[in-house]
Amino acid sequence: MNDLATFELGQAIFNSQWLAAGAPRAERRDGLGPVFNAASCDSCHNNGARATAPSDDGRLPIGFVMQLGMANGGAIPLGDVLNPAAIEGYSAEGHIVLSYRVRDVRYPDGSQVEVREPHYQLHGPRVSALPARTLLKPRMASPLFGTGLLDAVPASAFGSDQASPGRFGWQAGTRSVRDQTAKAFSREMGLHSTEYPLDDCGDDATCAAAPEGGEPEVSEDFLHAVTLFQSLLAVPKAEPLDAESEAQGASLFARTGCANCHAPSLPVEGIDGLSRIAAYTDLRRHDLGDGLADRRMDGTVVDSLWRTAPLWGIAHLPRGGHFGLLHDGRARSVEEAILWHAGEADAARATFMALPKAQRKRLLDWILRR
Ligand code: HEC
Numbered sequence: 094m095n096d097l098a099t100f101e102l103g104q105a106i107f108n109s110q111w112l113a114a115g116a117p118r119a120e121r122r123d124g125l126g127p128v129f130n131a132a133s134c135d136s137c138h139n140n141g142a143r144a145t146a147p148s149d150d151g152r153l154p155i156g157f158v159m160q161l162g163m164a165n166g167g168a169i170p171l172g173d174v175l176n177p178a179a180i181e182g183y184s185a186e187g188h189i190v191l192s193y194r195v196r197d198v199r200y201p202d203g204s205q206v207e208v209r210e211p212h213y214q215l216h217g218p219r220v221s222a223l224p225a226r227t228l229l230k231p232r233m234a235s236p237l238f239g240t241g242l243l244d245a246v247p248a249s250a251f252g253s254d255q256a257s258p259g260r261f262g263w264q265a266g267t268r269s270v271r272d273q274t275a276k277a278f279s280r281e282m283g284l285h286s287t288e289y290p291l292d293d294c295g296d297d298a299t300c301a302a303a304p305e306g307g308e309p310e311v312s313e314d315f316l317h318a319v320t321l322f323q324s325l326l327a328v329p330k331a332e333p334l335d336a337e338s339e340a341q342g343a344s345l346f347a348r349t350g351c352a353n354c355h356a357p358s359l360p361v362e363g364i365d366g367l368s369r370i371a372a373y374t375d376l377r378r379h380d381l382g383d384g385l386a387d388r389r390m391d392g393t394v395v396d397s398l399w400r401t402a403p404l405w406g407i408a409h410l411p412r413g414g415h416f417g418l419l420h421d422g423r424a425r426s427v428e429e430a431i432l433w434h435a436g437e438a439d440a441a442r443a444t445f446m447a448l449p450k451a452q453r454k455r456l457l458d459w460i461l462r463r
């Protein structure tokens with residue numbers, strides 16, 4: 094199969110709603126669940142975009158996933174993610190109730206901005222049996238464009254000293270687009286492949302014994318095609334301002350310290366006609382303080398490192414409605430996202446807050462055109 098045909102197959106699989114094992118006319122797209130989050134990649138990453146924002150009254154988008162962890166290691170009874178949906182005849186693992194606590198952040202010049210802090214409760218019979226040390230890791234479906242370019246950044250450009258397991262995901266926990274794809278099929282959709290041969294059943298034997306939609310459910314040609322499709326998703330173009338505003342914005346971005354992490358330029362290798370990209374990330378992980386850190390079910394904060402989120406593509410976020418920025422979608426604007434920066438980014442946030450209002454606006458306008 095040539096690359097174009099593979100790309101088109103990948104796009105078709107990305108958009109396909111998978112069916113329960115044995116469903117008629119499934120065309121090798123069966124085996125969903127038995128427990129799952131969504132039936133297609135596109136339900137969470139619509140046309141490659143990030144999940145839509147959670148609403149102020151706590152309604153969660155389908156692209157929001159509650160990953161689970163266990164402090165000090167140990168098996169997680171529900172598997173790696175909470176699965177709030179199930180095929181007929183099986184029970185969902187539970188559901189999430191989100192509420193926001195809202196407060197005002199005051200600038201040195203007296204102006205105020207409202208931010209919202211999320212609180213999660215899990216409900217359902219199996220959830221109530223989870224140990225209190227279970228970690229809750231709320232995650233928004235990330236934007237997918239540009240993954241092929243980020244893959245082409247040589248490791249030497251961001252240093253191999255940081256011992257991060259990979260470069261994809263909010264915590265750079267995944268080494269390749271292929272790995273993330275296979276993981277998503279298994280964890281978020283209940284579809285196993287040769288890379289991840291098990292569904293995300295945890296210790297539930299009934300779930301594990303559910304009929305299979307093939308062996309593996311996601312065939313190698315499908316996995317390869319979806320991986321290629323995503324690697325080629327183009328980054329939406331920046332929308333530059335006039336030359337003077339561009340220069341002033343870039344200078345503020347550097348002076349404020351944003352550019353120390355959100356690197357305006359990174360080298361890439363092996364891509365025809367391209368030697369550098371403007372992804373605005375260093376692909377490294379940073380501690381941004383307790384406010385953004387994951388918590389255990391009993392409320393204890395756990396140390397959390399986050400990959401500097403690439404800022405490219407921000408110009409194309411839907412206007413009018415809310416943005417859902419940061420790993421859990423809490424920030425409704427670029428400004429709110431900045432105000433959550435603490436820990437290693439504390440100085441940058443403080444410098445931003447101390448800027449005269451007109452300069453803050455200049456910087457925000459500039460970021461909104463990346
Ligand atoms: C239920 C929602 C959901 C579904 C379905 C889903 N994803 Fe995701 N995806 C996520 C979330 C949440 C993340 C962030 C995970 C993290 O950071 O740990 C993510 C992250 C990714 C990333 C990493 C991007 C980056 O640059 O860091 C890739 C690639 C990806 N998904 C591909 C896929 C593919 C391919 C499918 C279909 C096989 C898929 N996803 C299905 C929610 C979903």
Ligand code: HEC
Nearest residue numbers: 350351354379399400401402418419420430437438441445
């Ligand atoms: C120490 C490194 C560091 C510095 C300095 C820093 N950031 Fe960040 N930034 C991050 C990390 C890490 C994240 C992801 C945090 C998360 O999702 O919880 C992030 C996320 C963001 C986001 C949200 C992106 C998204 O896709 O959701 C925006 C916007 C942002 N930063 C802007 C800025 C601006 C503007 C500055 C300067 C005032 C700045 N950052 C300084 C590390 C940094």
